[in-house]
Amino acid sequence: GQQVMQIPQYQHVQEGEDFTTYCNSSTTLSNIQWYKQRPGGHPVFLIQLVKSGEVKKQKRLTFQFGEAKKNSSLHITATQTTDVGTYFCAGPFHSGGGADGLTFGKGTHLIIQP
Amino acid sequence: DGGITQSPKYLFRKEGQNVTLSCEQNLNHDAMYWYRQDPGQGLRLIYYSQIVNDFQKGDIAEGYSVSREKKESFPLTVTSAQKNPTAFYLCASGWADTQYFGPGTRLTVL
Numbered sequence: 116g117q118q119v120m121q122i123p124q125y126q127h128v129q130e131g132e133d134f135t136t137y138c139n140s141s142t143t144l145s146n147i148q149w150y151k152q153r154p155g156g157h158p159v160f161l162i163q164l165v166k167s168g169e170v171k172k173q174k175r176l177t178f179q180f181g182e183a184k185k186n187s188s189l190h191i192t193a194t195q196t197t198d199v200g201t202y203f204c205a206g207p208f209h210s211g212g213g214a215d216g217l218t219f220g221k222g223t224h225l226i227i228q229p
Numbered sequence: 230d231g232g233i234t235q236s237p238k239y240l241f242r243k244e245g246q247n248v249t250l251s252c253e254q255n256l257n258h259d260a261m262y263w264y265r266q267d268p269g270q271g272l273r274l275i276y277y278s279q280i281v282n283d284f285q286k287g288d289i290a291e292g293y294s295v296s297r298e299k300k301e302s303f304p305l306t307v308t309s310a311q312k313n314p315t316a317f318y319l320c321a322s323g324w325a326d327t328q329y330f331g332p333g334t335r336l337t338v339l
Contacts, residue, residue, distance in 0.1 A: 121271075148327065157319055157330040158272065203271060208287065214260035214279050216287055217328060219271035 121220030134191040136223035138204035147187045153200040233331035240336045250305045252320030261303035266317040314338045
């Protein structure tokens with residue numbers, strides 16, 4: 116499968132501060148997805164990006180897909196305690212995409228201090 | 230009520246025993262997947278199945294086996310050949326790359 120790297124591994128922020136996690140692949144991705152996993156829970160799908168340079172917003176969350184389709188970022192504005200969890204990026208297990216499963220980054224653990 | 234169910238939530242087994250984890254979905258998805266998650270780590274693909282009676286190995290298939298006799302069901306057997314089976318096991322189903330996860334089974338081998 117493909118390799119997907121994600122940084123940072125941990126991020127401590129004060130409530131109200133912004134947060135960003137970055138995802139990089141050595142190969143071009145047909146698409147990239149983002150998931151959120153709350154402590155003790157399971158991953159929940161957030162969004163899928165497909166187009167080069169694509170930017171999508173969900174309330175305080177902004178997702179970007181790089182022009183070369185090798186990197187992506189998730190930015191959260193003005194974090195809230197409900198944002199606590201681990202954020203994962205994931206690319207297709209096989210470069211051609213399809214329903215072959217996903218390769219996940221190791222995730223960024225967001226820790227919010229009140 | 231649509232979704233993915235995994236049972237049990239917690240499972241304890243003695244070393245050397247095979248154990249089968251259940252995964253059922255009523256979302257009418259063709260594709261189903263098994264992932265393993267270790268503490269503080271990302272998810273790693275064990276097996277996937279795009280259609281009934283067909284499945285493929287993922288990154289870490291050694292020591293595991295699966296079957297896909299029905300569209301709704303994709304059980305995973307952790308065999309005694311798996312050297313480090315204690316982990317959080319997540320089943321998912323989906324279409325066109327997007328996946329929906331079950332609540333997971335935490336397996337502890339003593």
